[in-house]
Amino acid sequence: MKTYLIFLVALMTFSGCGKFLEEKPRQKLATISTKEDLWALLNNENIFNAMSLVGEDLSDNYYLTDNTWNSIANISFRNKYTWDVTANDDVAWSMLYHRVYYANVVLESAGALRDKLSDSDYKEIVATAKFYRSLSFFELMTLFSLPYDGKSNADRLGIPLRTSSDINVKFKRSDISASYKQIIGDLEECVEDLPLLSQIKTRPGKLAVWALLARVYLSIGQYTQAFEYSRLVIEQKPELLDYSTVDEKKDNPFGRYNVEVIHATSNYSQLLTRQNCYVDTLLYAGYGDDDCRKKLYFVKEGDNKVRFRGSYAQDNDIQFTGSTIGEMYLILVESSLKISGKKDDGIKRLNYFLKSRYETGKSPDIPYGEEELRDLILSERRKELVFRNRRYEDVKRLNLEGYNITFTRKLADREYLLKPNALAYALLIPLEAINYSGIIQNSR
Known part of the structure; x- marks a missing residue:
């Protein structure tokens, strides 16, 4: 077990694809010999629960001052801010494929130990590993593939769908359709x-699996499936926090594992x-004074x-990226507008959600017109899921x-746009990965 733990610590120190791919996985698998070893790996939060924040880095929810941007020594961080990521910047690629590697190690080790595991232990371990591999693939698709309209x-x-821990096996980039088929198929199988x-x-x-399926289906515009999976979650766990009862005087108002x-x-x-x-100033201006999130999410500094x-x-510098019941309500109500006969159900759920976020009796009126209603839902989604x-x-x-949303940054006298x-x-994709595997680079 000591050798196994040393292996984990050592592998986590690698930052580049090449160093990572020089490891000899088959030699390391021999050190995983029990159920406890498998769970020790899956329970390592530094591997499996540290999601990429690159999407938030690239978003328009925030801004940096010129002085702050100029003071950042890491060029890849500076490049992310101006949407000028180069092939020399390893932006989450290695981190996410490290997690895929670990998930594959667990899957293969569980198979090798099948006779030593109970049926229930084996199934749960395999399902957990497939969940994290799917989540990693989804994050990779979000960052390294163009958006998918479902048809x-x-x-x-899409991305290389690495389903083996053997670094001698090279995977080409699958197309977008096949990539999402793998993500969704593994999730539906493991649930x-x-x-x-x-x-x-x-x-x-x-x-958690249903919540991720709802998020994935929403991201590719397949609203019927997004509606059904978010509905499954809400039916089992409908309770929302009443934000009007959360203590705004605390520096971190929300508990880490709240309801x-x-x-x-x-x-x-x-x-x-x-x-x-x-x-972002326009984002903040969108929160009315009756919106409890305005005082719970933010603190003013000067005028x-x-x-x-x-x-x-529950940390000022650590951003939560997990799944919540609040997000499921917003997926359901947005999806309901795309499905015949579901609009009234969506409005009912939206009304319940809004009452949990605004001062008592002061939640906004819900319009019935399609365009106005969707604008409200999208506004609430952005305000709820900020950061x-x-x-x-x-x-x-x-x-x-x-929708033709353009991201804009301003630094000194220069304006940067992501159209x-x-x-x-x-x-x-990082050059190291391109050179090693021979996969096709994204176009510019």
């Missing part, structure tokens, strides 16, 4: 072998620390600057539907 652009490039809701919120249960958390993940980004970033403090990670790594994937989807449906929405 016409299915043959565009039956997990408990409804894990007692440990850093470990997935059925609700809304389905599955807890989080991470740190230098760009998003409370010391470095300010909340014109606002800092974020509302992370469910949770959702904005980037949302804008990719919405721009395919004609709707730009090729830059699929980040450049």
Whole structure:
């Protein structure tokens, strides 16, 4: 076991694809010999619960001052802020494929130990590993592939679907359709072998799988499936926090594992620390005085600057990226507008959600017109999920539907733009990965 732990610590220190791929996985698998070894790996939060925050880094929820941007020594962080990520910047690629590697190690080791594991232990371990591999693939698709409309652009490039820990096996980039088929197929397969809701919120249960399926289907505009999976979650766990009862005097108002958390993940980004970033002024202006999130999520600094403090990670510099019941309500109500006969159900759920977020008796009136209602829902979604790594994937989807959202940054006298449906929405793959595997680079 000591050798195994040393292996984990050593592998976590690698930052580049090449160093990572020089490891000899088959030699290391021999050190995993028990159920406890498998769970020790799956329970390592630094591996499986540290999600990428690159989508939030790339979003328009915040801004940096010129002085702050100039003071950041890491060029890849500076490049992310201006949407100028180069092939020399390893932006989450290695980290996410490290997690895929670990998931594959667990899957293969569980297979090798099948005779030593009970049926229930084997199924839960395999299901947990498949959940994290699918989540990693989804994050990779969000960052390194162009948005998918579910039909016409299915043959565009997705990602290498590494389903083996053997580094000698090289995987080409699958197309977008095949990539999402793998993600969704593994999730639908593993859901039956997990408990409804894990007692440990850093470990997935059925609700976490359904929540991720709802998010994935929403991201590719398949609203019927997004509606059904979010509905499954809400039916099992409908309770929302009443934000009017949360203590605004606390520096971190929300508990880490509060009643809304389905599955807890989080991470740190230098760009998003409370010391470095300010909340976008137009975003903050969208919160009315009766909106409890205005005082719980933010703290004002002077007359014109606002800092974020509302992370469910209960830390000013750690951003929560996990799944929550609140997000499920917003997926359901948005999806309901796309499905015949579901609009009234969506309005009912929206009304319940809004009452939990506004001062008692002061939640906004819900319009019945399609356009006004969807505008309200999208506004609530952005305000609710701010700094949770959702904005980037949302804008990719919405721009395919004609919303024409342009991200804008200003530094000194220069303006930087990320235009709707730009090729830059699929980040450049690190050169080290290109050179090693021979996969096709994203276009520019």
